[in-house]
Amino acid sequence: MPKSSTQKTEKAIEELSYEEALAELEEIVSALESEQNQLEESIKLFERGQALAARCGVLLEAAQLKVKQVAGDDVLPFEEESE
Amino acid sequence: MQPTLFSTQQWTVSRLTFYIRKLLEENEILQDVWVQGEISNLSRPASGHVYFTLKDSSAALKCVMWKTSASRLGIALQDGMEVEVHGRIGIYEVSGQYQLYADQIRSVGEGALYQEFLRLKSMLEAEGLFAPERKRPIPAFPHKIGIVTSATGAALRDMLNTLRRRLPLVEVILAPSPVQGTEAPPALVKALQSPILQSSDVIILARGGGSIEDLWAFNDERVVRAVAMSAVPVICGVGHETDFTLSDFAADLRAPTPTAAAELATQITIQDLAATVSNLQSRLFSATLNLVAEKKTALSSLRAQLRYVSPDRRIQSEHQRVDDLARRAFSSLYHHTQLQFAHVKGMQKRLEALSPLAVLARGYAVVTRKDDGSVVSRVAQASDEMKVRVSDGEFEVKHSR
Incomplete structure (x- = not known):
């Protein structure tokens, strides 16, 4: 992975959405699989990859369906009837 | 007219009845009729066959529907119900009574609706609204799913439960709309065209099961056109498996039920995502381990190279040379000494000879x-x-x- 892009995408992990975390994880894995990296750089990538995988896991665990309702030009939260 | 006392043809009741039966059964019109009337004297004995009388203001027709046809009926029969019955006219010889052997019953109006359905279908088909090349792929991993359905129906609850189970990461935007009655078609069109809904990745248009009249809004030309014109792919899940509406044909994907529509909208489930993450995680591990192993191998081969070019060998060979030289020096010295010694010995002898x-x-x-x-x-x-x-x-x- 080129250094500049690592730096560019290096947002705080707990702020990443699932898609962002997954995309970066995929990028890191293929970088580790295909490119020759400095050992130190590789270890950093590995650690970030681990953290990203954990972030994805947390987001999947915590995911809750968000339901909104169109009301004219607005969107309001939708209250489901309880059974 | 006077009866013929001495007829050449002698009839029995059976033969005459049989003759009449043949007359009726050879008549093509009587073998394939739709009859409209009101149900009365409805009876459903334990045999499962259904008996009733179809009547209007001035006549009555005995009807029977065998169990196999009765079990396929889409509507619940009631006395007083105005219906259209399809079947053939036959004779029940035991009581000498002609009756309608029914195989289909539909409510009045259904026939007209069906004609309208066929007319609209062929018209829109001719326009190319249902053409396969118009169908767009459904995104495999949507972020936003738009739903157009009744806010209070079981269909919505089923769909939300399905989405919650399969892909709770998704955001649902509901555009509620009545799904039957005259106000339904314009409301459905407005919901489908709502800009907020049109910003989603896929739209589900759904309604739970019902009679053909109940589902009729989904055959409305305005609704069908709105489905076809949607900028976002539409999955249509109206009624049950056996119900087909024109919206189904116009949609990018037809689902047999609302629940199935929610399933088709979420091809990738949260289980798939979790599997992807753990797969990436194990690739991450093995890639890193491989990398470290590679570095180790490279290191040990460098070490071997280093040993090869090491001055150790040179030093050893120098040692050997020094040893060699030392040995040669010693032996030459020894030789020289021996010579000297012998010389001294000789001198000594000569000296001794001269000694006083x-x-x-x-x-x-x-x-x-x-x-x-x-x-x-x-x-x-x-x-x-x-x-x-x-x-x-x-x-x-x-x-x-």
Whole structure:
């Protein structure tokens, strides 16, 4: 992975959405699989990859369906009837 | 008219009934009729067959529907219900009664609706609204799913439960709309065209099961066109498996039920996502382990190379050279020494031959004065005390005059 892009995408992990975390994880894995990296750089990538995988896991665990309702030009939260 | 007393043809009741039956059954119109009337005297005995009378203001028709047809009926029959019945006219010979053997019953209006359905379908089909090449793929992993359905129906609850189970990461935007009655078609169109809904990744248009009249809004030309024109792919899940509406044909994907529509909208489930993450995680591990192993291999091969070019070898060979030289130096020195030794030995022998001591051995002696050590070779030189040297040593003598 080129250094500049690592730096560019290096947002705080707990702020990443699932898609962002997954995309970066995929990028890191293929970088580790295909490119020759400095050992130190590789270890950093590995650690970030681990953290990203954990972030994805947390987001999947915590995911809750968000339901909104169109009301004219607005969107309001939708209250489901309880059974 | 007077009866013919002596007819040539003798009839029995059975033969006559059989004859009438043949007449009726050979008539094509009577074998394939739709009859409209009101149901009365409805009876459903344990046999499962259904008996009723179809009547209007001035006539009545006995009807029977066998169990196999009755079990396929889409509507619940009731006395007083205005229906259209399809079947064939036959004779029940036991009571000499003609009756309608029914195989289909539909509510009045359904027939007209069906005609309208076929007319609209062929018209829109001719326009190319249902063409396969118009169908767009449904995104495999949507972020936003738009739903157009009744806010209060079981269909919505089923869909939300399905989405919650399969992909709770998704955001649902509901555009509620009545799904039956005259207000339904314009409301459905408005919901489908809502800009907020059109910003989603896929739209589900859904309604739970019902009669053909209940589902009719989904055959409305305005609704069908709105489905076809949607900028976002539409999945249509209206009614049950066997119900087809024109919206189904116009949609990018037809689902047999609302629940199935929610499933088709979420091809990738949260289980798939979790599997993807753990797969990536194990690839992350093995890639890193491989990398470290590679580095180790590279290191040990460098080490081997380093050993090869190491000055150790040079030093060893220098050692050997030094040893060699030392050995050669020693042996040459030894040789030289031996030569010298032999030479000295020879000189010694010659010296010995010349030595005055050899004369002494023959019995001569050397006399020296004790006081000054000078040799006495003449009598005048003799002193009182002198030393006499013989071959094996010396002794002193006193001179007596």
